[in-house]
Amino acid sequence: MEPTALEDMTMHQVLANLVEDSRAMMALLITKEGTVIEEAGDTSMLNTTAMAALIAGMFSATREVARMVGEKQFSILLQQGEQRHIHISLVTDSTMMVIVFEDYKIIGRVRLKARQYGEHLIAGLSRQQRNRSEKDEVPVSQFKEYALNLIDQIFTANEK
Amino acid sequence: MPYINYENKEISFKIVYYGPGMSGKTTNLVYIHKMLSDEIKGDLITLDTEEERTLFFDFFPLDLGNIAGYRVRFNMYTIPGQIYYEASRRLMLEGADGVVFVADSSPIRFDYNIMSYQMMEDNLRSYDLNPREFPSVLQYNKRDLSEAIELGSLESELGIGTDSTLGAVATQGEGVMETIRMMSKMVIEQFEL
Numbered sequence: 001m002e003p004t005a006l007e008d009m010t011m012h013q014v015l016a017n018l019v020e021d022s023r024a025m026m027a028l029l030i031t032k033e034g035t036v037i038e039e040a041g042d043t044s045m046l047n048t049t050a051m052a053a054l055i056a057g058m059f060s061a062t063r064e065v066a067r068m069v070g071e072k073q074f075s076i077l078l079q080q081g082e083q084r085h086i087h088i089s090l091v092t093d094s095t096m097m098v099i100v101f102e103d104y105k106i107i108g109r110v111r112l113k114a115r116q117y118g119e120h121l122i123a124g125l126s127r128q129q130r131n132r133s134e135k136d137e138v139p140v141s142q143f144k145e146y147a148l149n150l151i152d153q154i155f156t157a158n159e160k
Numbered sequence: 161m162p163y164i165n166y167e168n169k170e171i172s173f174k175i176v177y178y179g180p181g182m183s184g185k186t187t188n189l190v191y192i193h194k195m196l197s198d199e200i201k202g203d204l205i206t207l208d209t210e211e212e213r214t215l216f217f218d219f220f221p222l223d224l225g226n227i228a229g230y231r232v233r234f235n236m237y238t239i240p241g242q243i244y245y246e247a248s249r250r251l252m253l254e255g256a257d258g259v260v261f262v263a264d265s266s267p268i269r270f271d272y273n274i275m276s277y278q279m280m281e282d283n284l285r286s287y288d289l290n291p292r293e294f295p296s297v298l299q300y301n302k303r304d305l306s307e308a309i310e311l312g313s314l315e316s317e318l319g320i321g322t323d324s325t326l327g328a329v330a331t332q333g334e335g336v337m338e339t340i341r342m343m344s345k346m347v348i349e350q351f352e353l
Contacts (some may be wrong), residue, residue, distance in 0.1 A: 037165055
């Protein structure tokens with residue numbers, strides 16, 4: 001079977017290839033509000049939901065610092081630890097990529113691959129919007145009815 | 161506007177607890193987290209200073225389950241109340257779908273409540289949101305104080321409506337679930353594509 005071309009890959013596949021190619025442990029694609037869009041690699045050792053929320057907050061704080069020194073934003077953040085390191089980069093104005101890796105010597109490779117695969121992720125994100133078919137549309141009125149019922153069930157139990 | 165992931169069929173809403181320092185925002189969140197069953201909630205993350213007051217934010221995700229083919233999640237945040245954390249407070253409102261304002265019913269905190277509410281309105285405006293149309297609930301916390309301010313007094317001062325106001329004693333859980341229920345419903349009712 002022919003290998004899938006990068007431009008035909010799902011965002012998960014792109015992210016998985018990035019992890020393999022950069023020799024990182026794992027990668028996340030998150031929104032600037034802190035929601036995980038995709039994850040790949042070995043994420044079993046951490047809580048990706050909480051991590052996304054914290055990194056989004058961290059990135060926002062850094063953006064404010066950037067503004068203080070006359071920059072619109074810093075596009076890359078690097079956190080160096082003793083055994084594990086994190087490379088965070090902006091993919092679009094509203095999404096960022098988080099790569100966790102162990103060997104600091106591969107930092108150059110991580111940066112390069114982040115940039116290369118970042119372009120495919122941008123293409124993937126815009127394709128996702130473009131290819132949204134009617135069946136994907138959220139049935140709003142039905143959605144609201146079910147959601148309101150669920151909210152009653154969840155928040156009424158144990159009420160004081 | 162919630163984040164919708166069409167590929168993975170997920171919708172994420174963001175709810176933020178706002179208010180002056182020590183008004184009980186974290187207490188609200190901790191109580192809600194305690195009351196929910198383990199299957200639908202994620203870990204509660206709290207980032208505290210040494211004085212145990214919120215420096216950055218508290219957070220936990222709540223999984224509402226599958227609705228009309230989409231996995232729905234509420235991400236719940238608090239903001240730091242202290243005056244000197246203005247920058248991080250504004251940041252936490254970015255992308256919010258609804259805000260619960262936790263006011264302190266103590267008479268000596270009246271001004272702080274007003275100042276904090278006005279700051280919240282400014283913060284929302286900075287994201288091009290109209291605070292008067294944005295889903296929000298005003299919770300008067302600490303109703304067990306002997307000289308609690310009157311319900312409605314903050315709205316009169318602020319010139320806002322009283323439709324979504326509640327009293328609470330968050331340390332005892334009173335009014336906490338009612339507040340989040342009202343907030344969640346407002347957020348869902350405002351949802352559109």
